[in-house]
Amino acid sequence: MVPSCYVHIPFCDSICSYCDFVRVQKNEMFFSNWKEQLIQEIQEYKIHDLHTLYFGGGTPSLLSVNDFSEIRNYFPASIDEFTVECNPESLSDEKLRLYESLGVNRISLGVQSFKDELLQVCNRRHTVSQAVSVIEKIKKSSISTFSIDLIFGLPNQTMEDVKHDISMFLSLDIPHLSIYSLQIEENSVFGKTGIEPIDSDLEADMFEYITKTLEEAGYIHYEISSFCKPGHHSRHNLAYWQDQDFYGIGCGASGRINGIRYDNTTNLKEYCLKGSCPTYISETLLERSMDAIMMALRTKFGLNILAWNERYQSDFRLKYASVLSKYAAYFEYSENHIYLNDAGLEILNTILVDFMMIE
Template structure:
């Protein structure tokens, strides 16, 4: 059984300056054909059991409730975790209630900052006060959990700005945070207008402050960019990090079935006329094994070496003995699991390069 499913909703009301995902401003010319092809794609798999379902984008909360329901109803009724990405300006009280009625039990809210000047720089359509109002609305609902996204290292963002964002986050008593350093993507507005990345030392200082402050407040730093209160992990994202298969539906979506990864077409015009047109990624067993290591070491749960050995027909400790010895001060062991301590997570990319150099 494939336990998880990601559905990509490519439409947005406006384009954020940092975004390089497959997205387009909502266009009624394409929309009905897109929805028809998406429903056909999903129904072709006859899914009867699912652990997690995630509607991402784009801006899923831009969909009308009737359009949302027609897509949601392609899936089983009972889903352990059903997450929808939302923007504050498109999540009102009626829509939130409808989501709950349709089985949504987790919202991922794109806040990005509680600083109105930085929101304007990012071309966001909401204000900080709007975001706070929506957060309070979610807290009054019957949703079992929710998360917000924040970004640090934004243009002209100071350490004091970051401290204020984290202070506001903590004051709101939110159960989960995904926080990312700004990456300047070539095809984003920032990339096309020559915005320079944040100074690397300042970025490192910001991340260290974020980590120490949230951990001191009782949040679990369970993945490089993810913090949560106990019991509020993102089950869907854990499926990615723990080497599980997942369906990917929609224009621009990616998936993995029987260990084989695929990317659907990113052309909305092509998707609307021909469907997903997936391209399959031809990886060797050793390449898949390396992917599993890269994803697992992002988390505090780490890699189960026994399972990895069986799945990828190798002996992890023997094959990577030189890397484990070189970075022995950063690795921790718990039974069959290996994971990185906080200092190791800070140099994860460096460690992974050494893993990849092993044939």
Template sequence: MLVPPPLSLYIHIPWCVQKCPYCDFNSHALKADIPELDYIDALIDDLDTDLAAYGLEHSTRPLHSIFIGGGTPSLIAPAEIGRLLEAVKARIPFSDDIEITMEANPGTVEAGRFTAYRQAGVNRISIGVQSFQDEKLKRLGRIHGSQEAIRAAGLAEEAGLNSFNIDLMHGLPDQSVEDALSDLRQAIALNPPHLSWYQLTIEPNTLFYSKPPVLPDDDELWDIFEQGHELLREAGYVQYEISGYSKPGVQCRHNLNYWRFGDYLGIGCGAHGKISFPDGTITRTVKVKHPRGYLNPAKPYLDQETQVAAGERPFEFFMNRFRLLEACPKQDYVERTGLPLASIAGPIEWALEKNYLADHGDSWQITEQGKLFLNDLLAAFVDDEDDA
């Protein structure tokens, strides 16, 4: 039987000062003032529409986390963020230890602004630093410099937040191994409780895709990862997912809910959502992407709504779950997909024989071999679906 998992909320703010050449997110460069009041009103109305559509208007199911992403949410005034969070709380009960994260760009943060966001209800900030080297930041199209990034991290620590994250990329154009490790050492020196350290990838529909820069080769990338991982370990950070490192006890709860195949409402331009129901239905939603369409009162907020078929659930579950390095309880598979363990007996047996997974009785654990051949491991669950 499918048991509805923990519930989160994703809120998308689509505007940026300018579009970065590597970015394929749903973001739009500012051409005029942000219609803050209208957009916050629309977000609240969007939430009301979802709650009514999915029978959650009077639900006691609490929110475990909220993530305000973008775009650049720190372009929105703290007072409007506070109004939004108050409206959400009036509609959905908050868990006692709810995590409320907001992304921020160092180039849009003024002195004291983090404190104002904390007073508005935000208790975790994710700072999009990407690099501490000015030359690299210019190549990435970032609007901030290295000193602004260092200052932003200091402001986040001073604001009294429960936690803050630094987003840092490696594998940048013309980046040497020492360049990448220097960025990482600077990030570690700022002592963030959480650090997202991920490799730059070239995505379609980006400027870098049409005009590819020279990136480090595979040997250099491996050296960066291997040496960087050791630096983080020595500094007391624990890798708990592919790109996520944290001090003990401060993992990102919102991301954990994604990777554990949890539920989340998605409001705002292009926001994605996933909701599970006791009758076994799993619904995915996507909202209208462009601000003009989203803010048009004559149009619905919902752009797409699909049901996750039973045959798709094994792959979807493990595609998310195997991002995490923790053991996966077998009961989670049953409760979050609504399927019996027998539905994946074939691919699980194959994965155990290949030493991609270890069986601990009540859980599975991805092995080092499994991490190296993750695509092959996941493909086994796609094949199982096709054979069904």
């Protein structure tokens, strides 16, 4: 059984300056054909059981009540964790009630900053007051958990701005935070207009402050960009990080079935005419084993050594003895798992390069 499914909704009201995901401004000319192809793709997988379902984008909360209901009803009625990505300006009271009635039990809200000036820099459509209002509405709903996204390292963002964002987050008593350092993507508005990354030392100081402050407030730093109160981690994202298969459905979605990864077409016109048109990614056993290490070491759950040994026909401790010795101060062990401490997560990329040097 494939335990998880990601559905990509590629439509947005506007294009955020940092975004390089597959997204287009919603166009009614394409929408009906897109929905027809999406439903056909869902049906082709004959999904009878799911642990997690994630509607991402794009902006899934742009879907009308009727369109959302129609798409959702092609999935199993009972799902352990059902997440929908939303933007504050498009999550209406009506849609929130609909999500509750259709089994959505987790929302991921794209806030990005609690400073209106920085929201404008990012070309976000909402204001801080809108975001706070929607957060309070979610907290009063029956949806059992939710997360917000924040970005640090934005153009002209200061350490004081970051402290303000974290202070606002804590004051709102939100159970989960996904916080990302700005990456300047070539095809984003920032990339095309020549925006430069912030000073690397300042970025490191920001991340250190974020980690220390949230951990002192009782949040678990369970993945390099993810913090949560106990029991509120994202079960869907753990499917990616713990080497599990997952369906990827929709234009621009990626998935993995029987260990084989695939990417659907990113061309909306092609998707509307021909469907998903997946490209399958050929990987050696060594490449797949390295992917498993890279993803697992992002998390405090770490890598299950025995499971890795069995799946990839190798002895992890023996094969990577030199790396484990070199970075011994950064690794922790629990039963059959290995994971990085906070200092190790800060140099994750450096450690992974040494893993990749061993064949």
